[in-house]
Amino acid sequence: xxxxxxxxxxxxxxxxxxxxxxxxxxxxxxxxxxxxxxxxxxxxxxxxxxxxxxxxxxxxxxxxxxxxxxxxxxxxxxxxxxxxxxxxxxxxxxxxxxxxxxxxxxxxxxxxxxxxxxxxxxxxxxxxxxxxxxxxxxxxxxxxxxxxxxxxxxxxxxxxxxxxxxxxxxxxxxxxxxxxxxxxxxxxxxxxxxxxxxxxxxxxxxxxxxxxxxxxxxxxxxxxxxxxxxxxxxxxxxxxxxxxxxxxxxxxxxxxxxxxxxxxxxxxxxxxxxxxxxxxxxxxxxxxxxxxxxxxxxxxxxxxxxxxxxxxxxxxxxxxxxxxxxxx
Numbered sequence: 001x002x003x004x005x006x007x008x009x010x011x012x013x014x015x016x017x018x019x020x021x022x023x024x025x026x027x028x029x030x031x032x033x034x035x036x037x038x039x040x041x042x043x044x045x046x047x048x049x050x051x052x053x054x055x056x057x058x059x060x061x062x063x064x065x066x067x068x069x070x071x072x073x074x075x076x077x078x079x080x081x082x083x084x085x086x087x088x089x090x091x092x093x094x095x096x097x098x099x100x101x102x103x104x105x106x107x108x109x110x111x112x113x114x115x116x117x118x119x120x121x122x123x124x125x126x127x128x129x130x131x132x133x134x135x136x137x138x139x140x141x142x143x144x145x146x147x148x149x150x151x152x153x154x155x156x157x158x159x160x161x162x163x164x165x166x167x168x169x170x171x172x173x174x175x176x177x178x179x180x181x182x183x184x185x186x187x188x189x190x191x192x193x194x195x196x197x198x199x200x201x202x203x204x205x206x207x208x209x210x211x212x213x214x215x216x217x218x219x220x221x222x223x224x225x226x227x228x229x230x231x232x233x234x235x236x237x238x239x240x241x242x243x244x245x246x247x248x249x250x251x252x253x254x255x256x257x258x259x260x261x262x263x264x265x266x267x268x269x270x271x272x273x274x275x276x277x278x279x280x281x282x283x284x285x286x287x288x289x290x291x292x293x294x295x296x297x298x299x300x301x302x303x304x305x306x307x308x309x310x311x312x313x314x315x316x317x318x319x320x321x322x323x324x325x326x327x328x
Contacts, residue, residue, distance in 0.1 A: 006163050006186065011077040011304040012295055020163040022187035028194040031155045031183030035126045036199070038180035039153035043123045047105060047149075051098045054149055057176040061137070062091035064172060068137055071165040073295040076133050076306040078258055080296050086138050094145070101149035123151030124225060125201035130192050130215075132206045133159035133306050134261045137169055143204040143227070144173070144182060152202075153181050157195055160188040161307055193218070201225065206263075235268040240275050248282035256290055259305050260314075 004022040009015065023031070042050070061068070069084035078086070108119035127147040131140035140156055147154045156173075158166020163186050170184040185191055192211075196203055196218045202225040205215055212230045219226055236254075238247050254266040271279050295303035305311045 004187070004190075006160050006188065008075050008161055008163055009307070010074050011306055011308075012073075017074065017164065020167070020186050023185040023191050023194075025194045028155070028185050028191065028198055031185055032126055032128075032195075032198045032200055034180035035153035035155050035183050038178055039123070039125060039151075042148075042153060042178060042181055043151040045151075047102065047151075050149055050151070051101070053177055054098065054145055055094055057173060058091040058094035058145075060172045060176050061141070061169070062088050064168070068165065068168060070296070071168055072136060072162070073303070075162045075165055076136065077295050077304040079300045079303045081298060082258065083295075086135060089138055090141050090145075097145045097149055101146070104150060121150075125152060126199070127152050127154045127202045127204055128195045128198065128200040129154050129156045130195065130203065130205045130207070131156065131158050131166070133161040134258060134263075136162035136165040139206050140166070140169065143206075147202075147204070148177070148181070153183075155183040155185060155195060155198075155200065157185045157187070157192055160186075196224075202227065205229070207231075229263065232263065233267050234264055235270055236266045238269065238271040238275060238279055240272050242275070244275060244279050244282055248279060248286055251283050252286040252290070256287065256302055259303055261306060261310070 003024070005019040006022060007019045008017045010017060065084045065087035068087040069080055072078050072083035072086065073080050105121050107121075108117070110117055127143070129140055129143045129147070131143070136158060140158065144154050144156060156166065156170055158169075166186070167184065170182065173182040174184075185195060189211075193214075196215050203215055203219055204227040205212060206229040209230045212228045215228065216226065236247075236251055238244075238251075251266050251269055254262075254264070257265065260267075290301050291299060292302040293300040305314065
């Protein structure tokens with residue numbers, strides 16, 4: 001039986017990229033089993049030694065920022081400067097991860113109401129990480145580094161829209177860390193469902209509310225731990241006492257960054273009537289100055305949406321002239 005394949009597309013050109021084989025259900029189980037074997041030794045590795053591995057990994061990701069940036073741009077359309085910055089951000093943030101792990105793992109001894117308590121923290125085991133396409137290096141690394149620093153292993157499923165970026169990122173993990181500690185599985189919803197149903201101890205997922213609900217239902221049967229970052233609708237409020245230029249700059253930057261495909265993008269702006277006209281003028285002036293174009297060009301500030309599906313989703317909810325007339 002032939003393997004199912006992903007065929008990602010460059011959203012700037014519409015051209016297909018190199019196909020990627022999807023992982024079979026058996027392949028998912030094997031990746032989890034390898035991670036569980038590797039985790040036993042990793043959990044017994046001193047925390048400072050784990051931190052040295054993670055610092056080396058973050059450096060490797062930063063050293064490959066150009067290649068990762070090109071892959072991100074090709075697969076989901078992020079402007080190349082932003083894409084490289086995403087890859088380099090891991091090295092800049094790694095010390096905060098190490099400090100947070102040290103604090104989380106600290107023993108807690110004390111006496112309360114005359115009772116002596118002793119708390120010792122132990123790793124869960126294997127974490128399944130299901131990552132989104134909008135930040136295909138930063139978001140999975142946030143989840144993977146947290147799991148690894150606290151003594152866990154992981155199995156990583158990139159988004160089906162960014163499988164090549166995921167494979168390159170995983171290669172850096174595999175080359176820097178003990179064998180099998182971080183596994184890679186590739187595919188769309190069926191592979192994600194197989195990972196959730198597998199013998200992992202936690203699922204860390206970033207994505208839609210509907211998928212998060214499905215993961216919760218499946219995880220409930222085996223009481224898997226969950227970390228879910230789901231969708232929202234982010235409002236911005238502008239009042240008469242605001243610095244209107246600063247508010248307009250924030251509105252324009254945060255609505256257009258990554259083509260608006262960020263969990264904290266400005267999606268609704270509620271403006272007091274006294275400043276609405278002036279605020280609107282300032283925002284319009286700033287937006288007109290933003291240069292859209294080929295995401296591989298250094299001067300591009302606004303690239304395409306990540307996929308035709310995302311584009312169609314936005315267009316389907318865009319207000320028509322009739323909608324605008326009714327609201328006014």
